[in-house]
Amino acid sequence: MAEPAHSDEPLLQTPLHDEHVRSGARMVPFAGYSMPVQYPAGILTEHNWTREHAGLFDVSHMGQAFLVAEDKSHETVARALEALIPADVLNLKPNQQRYSQLLAQDGGILDDLMVTRVGAPGHEGWLYLVVNASMKDADYAHIQAHLPQGVSLNRKDGLALMALQGPSAAAVLAGLAPETADLPFMMSAGVQVDGIRCHVSRSGYTGEDGFEISCQAEDAAKLWNRLLADPEVKPIGLGARDSLRLEAGLCLYGHDIDTTTSPIEAGLIWSIQKRRREEGGFPGAERVQREIKEGAARVRVGIRPEGRAPAREGSIITTPDGREVGVVTSGGFGPTVNGPVAMGYVSRDMSAVGTDLHLIVRGKPLPAKVAAMPFAPHRYKR
Amino acid sequence: MTTRYTKDHEYIRIEGDTGIVGISEYAQGQLGDVVFVELPSVGKSLSKGDEAAVVESVKAASEVYAPVSGEVVEVNSDLEASPGAVNEDPSGRGWFMKIRVKDEGELGDLMTEDQYQEFLKSIG
Numbered sequence: 001m002a003e004p005a006h007s008d009e010p011l012l013q014t015p016l017h018d019e020h021v022r023s024g025a026r027m028v029p030f031a032g033y034s035m036p037v038q039y040p041a042g043i044l045t046e047h048n049w050t051r052e053h054a055g056l057f058d059v060s061h062m063g064q065a066f067l068v069a070e071d072k073s074h075e076t077v078a079r080a081l082e083a084l085i086p087a088d089v090l091n092l093k094p095n096q097q098r099y100s101q102l103l104a105q106d107g108g109i110l111d112d113l114m115v116t117r118v119g120a121p122g123h124e125g126w127l128y129l130v131v132n133a134s135m136k137d138a139d140y141a142h143i144q145a146h147l148p149q150g151v152s153l154n155r156k157d158g159l160a161l162m163a164l165q166g167p168s169a170a171a172v173l174a175g176l177a178p179e180t181a182d183l184p185f186m187m188s189a190g191v192q193v194d195g196i197r198c199h200v201s202r203s204g205y206t207g208e209d210g211f212e213i214s215c216q217a218e219d220a221a222k223l224w225n226r227l228l229a230d231p232e233v234k235p236i237g238l239g240a241r242d243s244l245r246l247e248a249g250l251c252l253y254g255h256d257i258d259t260t261t262s263p264i265e266a267g268l269i270w271s272i273q274k275r276r277r278e279e280g281g282f283p284g285a286e287r288v289q290r291e292i293k294e295g296a297a298r299v300r301v302g303i304r305p306e307g308r309a310p311a312r313e314g315s316i317i318t319t320p321d322g323r324e325v326g327v328v329t330s331g332g333f334g335p336t337v338n339g340p341v342a343m344g345y346v347s348r349d350m351s352a353v354g355t356d357l358h359l360i361v362r363g364k365p366l367p368a369k370v371a372a373m374p375f376a377p378h379r380y381k382r
Numbered sequence: 383m384t385t386r387y388t389k390d391h392e393y394i395r396i397e398g399d400t401g402i403v404g405i406s407e408y409a410q411g412q413l414g415d416v417v418f419v420e421l422p423s424v425g426k427s428l429s430k431g432d433e434a435a436v437v438e439s440v441k442a443a444s445e446v447y448a449p450v451s452g453e454v455v456e457v458n459s460d461l462e463a464s465p466g467a468v469n470e471d472p473s474g475r476g477w478f479m480k481i482r483v484k485d486e487g488e489l490g491d492l493m494t495e496d497q498y499q500e501f502l503k504s505i506g
Contacts, residue, residue: 037441038414042414042415043414043415043439043440043441044415044417044440045415047440239414239440239441240440242441243440308417308418308462308465309418309420309438310417310418310438310443312442312443332440332441333417333418333438333440335440340418362420362436
């Protein structure tokens, strides 16, 4: 068997590193951090536990930052960010969160991110951003370079972030912070969780109901262990995080979306609200508007290989008669689906659900079909 | 019954002129949950070090190399339906293939059980 490659780069640690090691996690390098890929239970068990109970994920490696308007005006800070992303920030309600993308001038995706209008009193003109770990330095530099006078970016490297996901998540968190019970999907609140000051949003990356919980780094271990004290909650590593998000049909930056893909090709039109589609005024608007009108030449689709063999990222996609039409961008085994699942880009004429494809795996064509996503139904709290 | 190991964590257990090939307990633990195994065709002739099988975990695909040269005389087709046997019982139900050993001399290049345990300590 081939050994995984090792890197000698010094790795950063999250505030929960010692907790992971104590739990017997297998730590691997990820985006410059030492992160738990799995705990002793293993990826399959962790995946299924999250779908059936509640999984707790350390995502403190992700970048958390505030964008702040000096004049304390939401409009000022919203306009500043709208110059960089295609989401409607202006009409965000206090505490509302949206998924969006930082776009390049050509409409390619520099990163994807979550944007929340901070609702706490005294924080008018504040937006809370969460960006990918691997992209945070580049994102912050990009945002900084494009900010108008009077708007500043404050990176919050002293914050931890964890995600509590799964059908039991709501009951578990309500036991510690009752006001989270009624929080709707993509809304957030400042709450005390067992006496710890947190910012909680009802969102996640698994397709399940759940929360992302931000707190001060020094409180992270206490909160982590408090949540794990509930028998419904188990720690979940990056391995299951990936299989959960793949079954949920969610994009992973650097794989399913990158600077070569547009939000329309990626099927993310739902994240561009009507006003922005019409008005434009974001980088790459011309391409995005053209692709909305005329259709993109290639699109991201779900794919179900017909046998048991997974097709991994990079597998070439062909028609059944061997004409190359695309490439797999994420692929693996879906424990909930109990079979291989993948996503990738294909030319638009091959993108209808049910279309027969071949995936080239180790030189051999593997029969597959375009499939609707998500592979496992979303169970968000609407 | 003699079992020998490679540095890539395959084992070969010699029974007469054939050897049963699989991956070690350590290897299954490193891989994590096995979800698919691609086995060679019976009759395939392998040279030592050739890619003989592919084992897929939830995370990734890994190659399994032939510990010695020889012909594949049988494969464990039960792994199609229950690939998890590789995790549960790697030296028993989780075997991959039987090879008719071409050159017994090649076994001398492999590690004994004791040597393999020492090797694991050195990389651990």
